[in-house]
Amino acid sequence: MAINLTNLNNRSLQLDQARSAQQKANVRAGNSVQASPQRIAQGDSVNITSQAKSLTAMEHDLAQGTPVNESKVESLKKAIADGSYQIDANKLAKNMSSFESLLA
DSSP states (O other): OOOOOHHHHHHHHHHHHHHHHHHHHHHHTTOOOOOOGGGSOOOOOOOOOHHHHHHHHHHHHHHHOOOOOHHHHHHHHHHHHHTOOOOOHHHHHHHHHHHHHHHO
């Protein structure tokens, strides 16, 4: 899910410009009364969930690049290529089941 913050910034700019124009008009008319705090428009706010913060942290970590054990990768490639790599079907099924339960 993406949040478009551009419109929020544009809206804030529009409100600032409107307030400035109103204050100038008040000064020209001889009204130097400031706007009361109740009349000032409330700004938009965004709350970031802990899940979003976690995803952002993971994205940052991935962008930094995770260290890869090149020797282990090469040994696995060789074992797969020569057919000596053995797969434990029970362990694989348990891991897949565990992963799938995390998604639900």
